[in-house]
Amino acid sequence: MTIKPASLLPGGNLMGYALLALLLLLVLPLALDLFRLNLIGKYLTYAFVAVGLVLCWGYGGILSLGQGVFFGLGGYAMAMFLKLEASDPESTKIQSTPGIPDFMDWNQLTELPWFWQPFHSFSFTLLAIVLVPAIIAMVIGLAMFTRRVGGVYFAIITQALAAILTILIIGQQGYTGGVNGMTDLRTLMGFDIRTDGAKYLFYYLCVLLLFGCLGLAHYISKSKLGRLLVAMRDKEDRVRFSGYDVAAFKIFVFCMAGVFSAIGGAMFTLQVGFMSPTLVGIVPSIEMVIFCAVGGRLSLIGAVYGALLVNFAKTSFSESFPELWLFAMGGLFIAVVMAFPNGLAGLYNSYVAPHLARLIARWLPATTEPAAVPAIEAKQPQGAQP
């Protein structure tokens, strides 16, 4: 197999991933102190959601405004396991009922609810992080896509789901910790998650998992399935008339995006040390779509950069201008949507890539293939789909 010059470009597949890996695995850990690196780790957990959205929205045309639901499910599953471990009878002996999480005790629960019991097991927890969101996404998908609910209606329904889950979590505070969320998580199988070593470990784990997700998403996008998704997005009826079960593909990609989000949520809990309903609701769900839009909704790598950039801007604006930063963020989003509708990746493709392509073509004169301008991973959608 010969390497095409285009793939050596930083937006071409190989080089792009290699550069991202270099940045995340080497440059950032060396350049930043642990506090900032931990923040980057937190931003990367949103990148999982954004990558899922590229697949689901950018390729499949399914705009979900409720990815916070899956992020929350993953995060809460992990938090439940950690909370149980932190609530051993010894450290909770001042409670009326020692051995249960503190918020249950405040809410007069006297024993662990049945659905908490299996979260004593780490392997069950890991399974739950992947399977629960997948099953829920499948149920939603079955209910929606087989009835051909799509577009704006689907977006509204996912938003309602995000609202429902938030209300459920806040209302059932005896079982979920309510508005406060699950806090004060300490150890993972006896390993203190608050130490510096743990922070590095989780950061690298997070990067590796993210590359796992990116790889999978990349594979899907390049496969026949990926092309079908794009076809469905642009002309759903034609795909259906060609004999494909459109609903099944949509359900699959929606589940995939849900599982990615859940993995991000679980990594969030591990790195930040708590989980709360503010990460589940409508606002964070929409923010996650914005990360994806800023990165360029057709670019998997762009999604990662989008999540990093927007969150980095959020942190640094808010440190410098505690009272004005929200306006600055709003301005940034408007600018991106108005001026660069295809996000960072679009900007890169139209301005940077052509120059680089010419340079590389000059370095590799032996290659017979012309160094065409590489589009990042997929073509633009037809028309103005959301």
Added chain:
Amino acid sequence: MTTTVRHTHQPKRWAKSLLGLAASLAFSATLQAEVNTTGLAVTDTTVKVGILHSVTGTMAISETGSVQAEMLAIEQINAMGGVLGRQIEYIQEDGASDWPTFAEKSKKLLVNDKVAAVFGCWTSASRKAVLPIFEQYNGMLYYPTFYEGLEQSPNVIYTGQEATQQIIAGIDWVVKNKGAKSFYLLGSDYIWPRTSNKIARKHIEKLGLSVVGEEYYPLGHTQFNSVINKIKLKKPDVIYAIVVGGSNVAFYKQLKAAGIDMTKEKPLVLTISVTEDEVLGIGGENMVGAYAAMKYFQSLPNDNNKAFVEAFKARWGKDTVIGDVTQAAYLGPWLWKAAVEKAGSFDIDKVRAASPGIELTTAPEGYVKIHPNHHLWSKTRIGHARADGQYDVVFETEQLIEPNPFPEGYQ
């Protein structure tokens, strides 16, 4: 870049600084080491502290007063010569009404900025989010809000009242003075109202009286008609309301619209969640006649408070109002200063050890003292809402009430 603001309000400071400079040239190394053995952001002339509240988002309206009070206290302390001869510099961070952001910012203050103390947080959720970080990095948080108790961290000084202080005195008062026999408990649905009502219910039942209803609504809820109808049916003597934030506006307006005139006291409304700050949003005319049980009202007639109100208005504008939490936030920097000076050091462990027993005779609320459990001894007052948005103080407990964050039998 962070906002670091330095306040120097003393005109003849240059003379002092010259002397200080001479002294510090000679002694800087030893001085520094003596008062700061753990690498906090303390120099020979300055000490850094953090202010961590929401200045954006839904909580901004409540937390702004606390930020203003803390800044005022810091400026006043600086004008008096600072703490251990060091001017206080503050670094303000925005929690943005978002609990993960609070956690992130508190870590930044402790780990990157190495502040000697943090004044901040408002909601229980934000406090719970930062608590593990303060415990892990051994910081000191001065937390101003009245809250549910059930907590006693070595890394927090709670300058507001815990639930039993606020509730029991209030209920005793309506029972004794208003002959109340039946209560309707109502609140926003989260831990503080629920825990408070639990304490209230236990106390009411211990007195042999009855609770005829208990209901909770999500934060931000604005439709209270159904519960108001139930209240009209059950005819309780007292509506015990712990509605929080924006919901208050809807609740009191709808109560009035439903024909319940609070000035007639049939039923009487007793709240522990509406300070002068909230009345600003509700409108004095919708609140007139209600009673509130808390430790501070702006109208308290003592001299400390008169000076405080005057200074606050001079600094932040004559239309500002001061509620219970704002006053509690004002205590934070003063309590910290007293503890640092007693310890002779900024080290967190020494400040912590010096804290129990620290008293403030200059507190606007009168006199406060830090209990070994890190809460304050304080009096509880009953205020009667006036149409102009202020409260008349109609009662105050004779003794300071001992803080009891883990009340026996109330859990």
